[in-house]
Amino acid sequence: MKVRVGVIGTGAIGADHARRLSKVLVGAEVVALTDVNRENAEKVKANLGLNAEIYGDGHELIAAGDVDAVLVTSWGPTHEEYVLAAIEAGKYVFCEKPLATTAEGCRKIVDAEIAHGKRLVQVGFMRPYDAGYRLLKQAIDDGELGEPLMVHCAHRNPEVPEAYITPMAIQDTLVHELDVLRWLLDDDYVSAQVIFPRTTKYSHSKLADPQIVLLETAKGVRIDVEVFVNCKYGYDIQCSVVGEEGVANLPEPVSITTRKEAKLSQTLLTDWKKRFIDAYDVELQDFIDGIKVRELTGPTSWDGFAAAVASDACVKAQETGQVEAINMPPRPPFYG
Amino acid sequence: MKVRVGVIGTGAIGADHARRLSKVLVGAEVVALTDVNRENAEKVKANLGLNAEIYGDGHELIAAGDVDAVLVTSWGPTHEEYVLAAIEAGKYVFCEKPLATTAEGCRKIVDAEIAHGKRLVQVGFMRPYDAGYRLLKQAIDDGELGEPLMVHCAHRNPEVPEAYITPMAIQDTLVHELDVLRWLLDDDYVSAQVIFPRTTKYSHSKLADPQIVLLETAKGVRIDVEVFVNCKYGYDIQCSVVGEEGVANLPEPVSITTRKEAKLSQTLLTDWKKRFIDAYDVELQDFIDGIKVRELTGPTSWDGFAAAVASDACVKAQETGQVEAINMPPRPPFYG
Amino acid sequence: MKVRVGVIGTGAIGADHARRLSKVLVGAEVVALTDVNRENAEKVKANLGLNAEIYGDGHELIAAGDVDAVLVTSWGPTHEEYVLAAIEAGKYVFCEKPLATTAEGCRKIVDAEIAHGKRLVQVGFMRPYDAGYRLLKQAIDDGELGEPLMVHCAHRNPEVPEAYITPMAIQDTLVHELDVLRWLLDDDYVSAQVIFPRTTKYSHSKLADPQIVLLETAKGVRIDVEVFVNCKYGYDIQCSVVGEEGVANLPEPVSITTRKEAKLSQTLLTDWKKRFIDAYDVELQDFIDGIKVRELTGPTSWDGFAAAVASDACVKAQETGQVEAINMPPRPPFYG
Amino acid sequence: MKVRVGVIGTGAIGADHARRLSKVLVGAEVVALTDVNRENAEKVKANLGLNAEIYGDGHELIAAGDVDAVLVTSWGPTHEEYVLAAIEAGKYVFCEKPLATTAEGCRKIVDAEIAHGKRLVQVGFMRPYDAGYRLLKQAIDDGELGEPLMVHCAHRNPEVPEAYITPMAIQDTLVHELDVLRWLLDDDYVSAQVIFPRTTKYSHSKLADPQIVLLETAKGVRIDVEVFVNCKYGYDIQCSVVGEEGVANLPEPVSITTRKEAKLSQTLLTDWKKRFIDAYDVELQDFIDGIKVRELTGPTSWDGFAAAVASDACVKAQETGQVEAINMPPRPPFYG
Known part of the structure; x- marks a missing residue:
């Protein structure tokens, strides 16, 4: 009953979250990856020994039937689009900051999530x-x-x-x-x-x-x-x-x-990476655990908008x- | 490729390690339990929702074909016997302190392990x-x-x-x-x-x-x-x-x-339990990780003997x- | 060769400085006291066993031939007047804060001191x-x-x-x-x-x-x-x-x-009195020592003005x- | 009414105590000095601007009519002799450690002081x-x-x-x-x-x-x-x-x-000298203050013996x- 996660954007933070989900945390597996640079996604797959599909873009990944939840760790300006698509698809989505590059974009996400009727989004504020x-x-x-x-x-x-x-x-x-x-x-x-x-x-x-x-x-x-x-x-x-x-x-x-x-x-x-290193584990485990009980409790779209x-x-x-x-x-x- | 673990003794520390293996750490699953009080083992199984067999005693558990590694968390005076049995069966064994109640008992374990030719034992010193x-x-x-x-x-x-x-x-x-x-x-x-x-x-x-x-x-x-x-x-x-x-x-x-x-x-x-709470996770993960690469690096039988x-x-x-x-x-x- | 000091105002801080000068610090003696409440000055004289004259007011005290230096520890609104009188008399003067109740008053003191041609004033900033x-x-x-x-x-x-x-x-x-x-x-x-x-x-x-x-x-x-x-x-x-x-x-x-x-x-x-208790000793000793070498180095009239x-x-x-x-x-x- | 002090031994610690008594503390003046090296005593006198007599040895200094109290800061092996002489003369004496180089020597001082009938000795333990x-x-x-x-x-x-x-x-x-x-x-x-x-x-x-x-x-x-x-x-x-x-x-x-x-x-x-620098001032002031009220309260001969x-x-x-x-x-x- 593992949560099957797709990762959109396999740069530094995306690769690290993929490692976290597959090697450190419990209850999740990475089943899908995509990156603007496909080779990058391939490399992450190989390094972590993942049994994951590589998709052409985030929308394909979101649409994949075996993807339960999405991590948006791509370039900031693409976050809004992918989070909206995930909501549209009714899938849980963890989005690294910023939720969107504008307050207006964040608001759209809030509105979409409210329209959907259930919390699907967690924003990557780890503190x-x-x-x-x-x-x-x-x-x-x-x-x-x-x-x-x-x-x-x-x-x-x-x-x-x-x-x-x-x-x-x-x-x-x-x-x-x-x-x-x-x-x-x-x-x-x-x-x-x-x-x-x-x-x-x-x-x-x-x-x-x-x-x-x-x-x-x-x-x-x-x-x-x-x-x-x-x-x-x-x-x-x-x-x-x-x-x-x-x-x-x-x-x-x-x-x-x-x-x-x-x-x-x-x-x-x-090195800032070490300061909140434990918090990254906890936040992502909380996202996975929230999905399992169908109730996210971490930072919301509204927090991202605020x-x-x-x-x-x-x-x-x-x-x-x-x-x-x-x-x-x-x-x-x-x-x- | 999860390490399949059997837990001998499901008192406080045994139950806690079973929780750790099944809910916190990666790469392991609890497939076998035993306790002098069988009801206790049943309760742990139920509480953690484990898909595990309950055995009549530690020797049966050690002998079980699907048990890759054993946790000895029973009453101290029984440790020596179960650790020796695990070595005899060529299975990895994590033994809570004391390794044995006498130095002589520890020495027997050391000798058995050396005779076996490969490290199988990790002692539960978490500091x-x-x-x-x-x-x-x-x-x-x-x-x-x-x-x-x-x-x-x-x-x-x-x-x-x-x-x-x-x-x-x-x-x-x-x-x-x-x-x-x-x-x-x-x-x-x-x-x-x-x-x-x-x-x-x-x-x-x-x-x-x-x-x-x-x-x-x-x-x-x-x-x-x-x-x-x-x-x-x-x-x-x-x-x-x-x-x-x-x-x-x-x-x-x-x-x-x-x-x-x-x-x-x-x-x-x-509360002493909180002081080294993270260390318990790390030691047991280290045991699991060591099994996967077939090379334990934690506290040895020799350390238990010393x-x-x-x-x-x-x-x-x-x-x-x-x-x-x-x-x-x-x-x-x-x-x- | 002791510096002979007159104290104008023998309330809490004046009495404490009189004690300091006569019991703790070296190189000074209290030879003159005055207070709006003469009994108060009498009491300080008696408590400390001082061999000091009691004057009718600050101006008489400043004019006394055996007073080398003046401490102004009276009610704030009277500071300016006494400090100016001390400068007029060419006497060293230690004035508790405020130097004057207005910036204009402080400036008058600065101008008088410059006109006198030599630093005579130390302001009671102890930090x-x-x-x-x-x-x-x-x-x-x-x-x-x-x-x-x-x-x-x-x-x-x-x-x-x-x-x-x-x-x-x-x-x-x-x-x-x-x-x-x-x-x-x-x-x-x-x-x-x-x-x-x-x-x-x-x-x-x-x-x-x-x-x-x-x-x-x-x-x-x-x-x-x-x-x-x-x-x-x-x-x-x-x-x-x-x-x-x-x-x-x-x-x-x-x-x-x-x-x-x-x-x-x-x-x-x-209790704020304890926080800078040592600093009070040092500042007043510095005032006495400065008089002896005819060169004050503590907080100036200009500092009081600023x-x-x-x-x-x-x-x-x-x-x-x-x-x-x-x-x-x-x-x-x-x-x- | 100052306590008139004679200093026996004007090496580093003796010179420092002479400075302390004349420049920092209240109620004392250094009126007599002696040192095995007379020039050394002369130099301390000059440096501190003391109005003090230089004596040929400690016994002459102790005998001097205007010496109320003695500081023994000479070479350790001479302490016992000078402290005993001071007790004999009924004079207060502050002795740097050791009070004597042997427990027996300390005991002699204790006995002499008890025989005298009144505490005269303070040992230089500053902690x-x-x-x-x-x-x-x-x-x-x-x-x-x-x-x-x-x-x-x-x-x-x-x-x-x-x-x-x-x-x-x-x-x-x-x-x-x-x-x-x-x-x-x-x-x-x-x-x-x-x-x-x-x-x-x-x-x-x-x-x-x-x-x-x-x-x-x-x-x-x-x-x-x-x-x-x-x-x-x-x-x-x-x-x-x-x-x-x-x-x-x-x-x-x-x-x-x-x-x-x-x-x-x-x-x-x-630098060890800085660690207890304030304590030296306090101990010696306590000695002076004790003399004034004819009741020493600092470390005793008995403490030195112990x-x-x-x-x-x-x-x-x-x-x-x-x-x-x-x-x-x-x-x-x-x-x-």
Whole structure:
């Protein structure tokens, strides 16, 4: 009774998810692959020793009778089309971020899913599956901190390539905070402002780095997120929730503590892939498990849409230097 | 091509391993169960929805043609007999500690395995599979600390039942350090001494608690392990390796950091089951993966024998108050 | 050769400084006291066993021939008048914050001091004398962090009385950050913005608590300071400097680490007086030592003026909700 | 009303205490100096600008009419003689460790002081004046940890000169733990054992380094102290008290926390002089303050004697490899 999965797009993340489904997780098997570069799909099939069909494109794969669920890990601009096709076919679909490149595209998916009448889509936001964030959410939900009032965050990367430009600090980097903080606070954003500190000498002319994004939620919580993608020293995710009764901080990644050369130190990560590596397993297992009981519980299309709306407002705030409103329509009852 | 596993003994740990094999890990299926209490085996089968045969005893299960590998999770005194039977049948066997209740019994298993000519046995010592200990070992093996000179450890439990008496501090508790420190240091013990501090008021008349066990290795490393099983405050495993160039400590378990009521605090575990919960998954997956490539790499019969020899000497040292020699024969080339 | 000091205002802080000068520090003696409530001065004299004259008011005290230096620890609105009188008399003067209740008043003092031709005034900002901030400044000045780009701060008090209202979050609380961050960064502020998160239920109608103050410096450093004066859990001062090469955080106050009741914890302070208690000794000793060599090196009138100008802009920003410019004239060469 | 102090021995520690008394502390003045090398005393006098007499030897200095109290900071073997002379003259005397080079010598001082009828002697054990140890003692005395059962300590130096040989690990290094742990636990030692781990390659032929000293107290507390004086990485003092209800650890020295080059780190000290630098001020101020009220409260002759008795037993245990008894006579009521 394994869930038979087809993977659309077998680049780095697609290949990794295929490995995960076939070698790490339980209850799934990869039965179908496709990629714009067919050889790539062949290679993944061979490397993983999969008993899978290679399809000419995503639509063929979605249509295949033995495909129960689809992973959309292709190039971002193709996500919307494939997710819509999967919904059309009544198949479960796990879509890596972004759900669509525009808020409008996300909204179409939401509408299609509601029209279908049942949740079929899970968006690949993995942080809600991270053990640290889960402990933080539990502390909030248990009332240990009282009502949250502020959240201070930092999202730091050691460096980014030349192709990474100013709006990507929102679209590629901040988007993870946009998702996870909504979930953490069970709240929606109402405004955004972006502040540009002096730029690090390690950045380039098309990238203002670091940036500080200020968000306000419907409940009045104020969030500041430092996005600093050429911080040099490591991949570092900080999150501190300040509530009426106390403050809680996200754990540092596990490390031995070393005393050497006049330093008491812990190792920090430099590779983002390692920071949430366990969370990727958990999120995808959750998708498979959800399919089995016919009830997905992970990040929804609506969450993908919310992230897109907030992201658009933040990019606008980058450009205008002003406080920009974030206008989210009310959450449809469908998304509970 | 799944490894077909039979589980002998479906008590707490056996049932948990059966769940792990069938619901968490990949590459295995539970096809056979047995328990002194047949109803217990039936219940596990039902709870996990297993497609498994229930056998009258371990010998029948071992003999079954569709059983590729055996898990021995029955009552300790029966381990030796079932492991020997599995070797006799040429089947892979994962045996929970103790491998046998006497060093002599362990030695018989070692001899049988060598006579068989191929490693078939993995002993259920899970700490070498813990992420923290692995980081510690890597630091040692990479030479970051220089040659190890001393190891300071603590093994603390919040409390133990009345049935837990003085020698169990060695046999049930210290035995984990006896195994993991040999692996960590790649060394053997040569002597043991036990010191009895003032006993905590939370202990009872048959249990000297805490105890401090002093070990010396062949390379001259000195180890002290505080075993304190009524420490009240939590389940706490400490390990600090002091080398010529520096010192490294095992990480604390992951926790958020909270500021509340004039305290900056992290939560400590109180339940030992949670401390190495991930390690159980990794050790058993490693057993399954080893079977697939026909080469086990986890804790060996020899490791089980070494733990038994050291454990016997420590119990003797408890009784005599003297430094007791630990006489390990040289490691057979069979065990690399 | 002791510095003979007169204390104007023998309330809590004046009495404490009198004790410090006579019982803790070296090189000074308290020879004169005055207070609006003469009995209060008498009591301090008696408690400390001082051989000191009691004067009718601050002006008489300043005029006394045997008074070498003056401490102004009277009610805030009287500071300006006494500091100006001390300068007029050519006497060294240590003035508790605020130097004057208006920026204009501070500026008058600056002008009077420049006209006098020699530094006579030290303002009672103690944080630059705190060991933790000094380590932070040293790391910055040694280039360990690269150029500073951002500073994230928090200033949290467990609670405040009813009389504490919204602008006091700037004037009484933030003012310490306004001083210490200028010193830490060797920089001046150019703009301020104040953000109001949802108010804690522990505040009252006249106090918006918490607040987040955003500052920009001439060099482009961006600072955010959370001011939260009813945080319940403790008196907590946080400061994190993010530079091009790394990040450094102010130390937590010294505490033993305790493992108890499933918590690994350190004690946080709840009383602000204890947080900088050592710094008070160091700042006043520095004042005395400076007098002896006729060269004060502590916080200047100009620093007091700068704090007042920034403070005024922050209060305005509280009212307007807008980004407000902070217009500091160029630093006179007199203040190096 | 200043306490007029004479300093016998103006080497490094004597000169530093003279500076402390004249420049840092209150209530004392240095009025007399002597040194085997008179020029040395002259130099200290000149450097500190002291108005002090230089005497031909310690006995002349002790006899001087204007000397109220004596500091014995001369070569160790001369301590006993000068302390006895000071008692004979009825003068307060602060003696750096060792009080005498033999337990017998210490006992003579104890007897002389008792015969004199009033406490005159304070021994220069500074750790009970350290803020960290005080917090630890307070936690014990407040019952926060329950009854102490074990203490785990480490005393690590980066390196020692060639002249430092095996018994000095006890006499010069462990002696500080021997003093502070008696005070911390309010207990006496009854036995000692010394264990020699493999020696670090950074040691030399006359020094077994590291060593582990095991102590037992009258109340049954078991103490292990790792003494490692070529640990390379820093000067590091660890102390962990394990009680019936919880565990408390000495704080690390104050440091900023830095994130840089993939490390989250704090700076460790390498210079022992900095570790207890504040404690030196506090201990000597306490001596001066005690003289003023004619009641010394710091470490007594009896404490010096106890340290000597324990130290002798530990050196014997180094030599015999056996558990050696520590036979302390009962504490005379004179020492409360």
